Amino acid sequence: MSGEDNLLKLVEAEEPDENDYRLQEQVGFILRKAHQRHVSIFAAHIADLTPPQFAALAKLHDVGETSQNQLGSLIAMDAATVKGVIDRLKARGLVELSKHEVDKRRLLVNLTAEGRDAIEQLIPIAREITEETLAPLSAKEVATFMRLLAKLT
Amino acid sequence: MSGEDNLLKLVEAEEPDENDYRLQEQVGFILRKAHQRHVSIFAAHIADLTPPQFAALAKLHDVGETSQNQLGSLIAMDAATVKGVIDRLKARGLVELSKHEVDKRRLLVNLTAEGRDAIEQLIPIAREITEETLAPLSAKEVATFMRLLAKLT
DNA sequence: GCAAATTCATTCGTATGCAAATGATATCAA
DNA sequence: TTGATATCATTTGCATACGAATGAATTTGC
Structure with missing residues (x-):
């Protein structure tokens, strides 16, 4: 040297x-x-719905009626954000709101029939979205990536 | 069965x-x-700067004076978004704007002395942020994760 | 050399995303 | 029981993020 x-x-x-x-x-x-x-x-x-809106519908389809805050924690949105998302879904008739009978602080959210139809139609498309997002990776790489990505949460 | x-x-x-x-x-x-x-x-x-603002300063520090649009493409922001980011950095005296002498469409962006000081102070902290973000992974996992994540871009 | 196409920047509208403050209601603890 | 705390929802303010429309300036193509 x-x-x-x-x-x-x-x-x-x-x-x-x-x-x-x-x-x-x-x-x-x-x-x-x-x-x-x-x-x-x-x-x-999916042109007429955003990922957060889709997440809200998908989770409601999964767990049924929940409070706005509870839904927010299930889909990782704070109270202010989830309120906006639910407001817009309500304005489009995809969810409906009602008051909790016992706990008067809570605002219950549920899918409408139209909302249920919509999310059931969209779930197969959502699978394609996941697929396309991960398309640059091989099957083995996908498994590794998802495992490590989940660790960062 | x-x-x-x-x-x-x-x-x-x-x-x-x-x-x-x-x-x-x-x-x-x-x-x-x-x-x-x-x-x-x-x-x-880093409480007084957002990640996009930091990205703009770091990239300006790296490449020197550039047009607003060029900076945007370097840090993956569309024209509308980069304008807002630069406006706020300008209001705080961290960058300065000037007109391109030849191409009158272009708006040149550059660090001020204060902006240069700021980004140089912040870079070591940014390294800590990267480290903490990746803390749940081992060194080997970090290498794998970064390789696969980059593939998705 | 000139019309068409492109590029740069701006503006508007809509949608997250979050901190902080507020008010209503519920729960806890002494 | 009641006073302190905690929870739920709302509102405000600020900061991305992007599509679409617009106008100014430049480049291309013929």
């Missing part, structure tokens, strides 16, 4: 971090891009 | 999908949650 190589190595050792922060390689940045891509794929398949 | 078991199996075979759409296992849903978690970690370390 020459003296110049030693000098180079020394300089690199002194400042390994300062000069090479690569935004494009940070997990947060790529996570944001991957999420953007998924939303775009979703919109291409 | 009883006749009832056969019937059950037949019904299941006919509709393998209808009855078991699990929102919590869909890549889009988990991606959204993982992104939310990252943003929350980011906010805990």
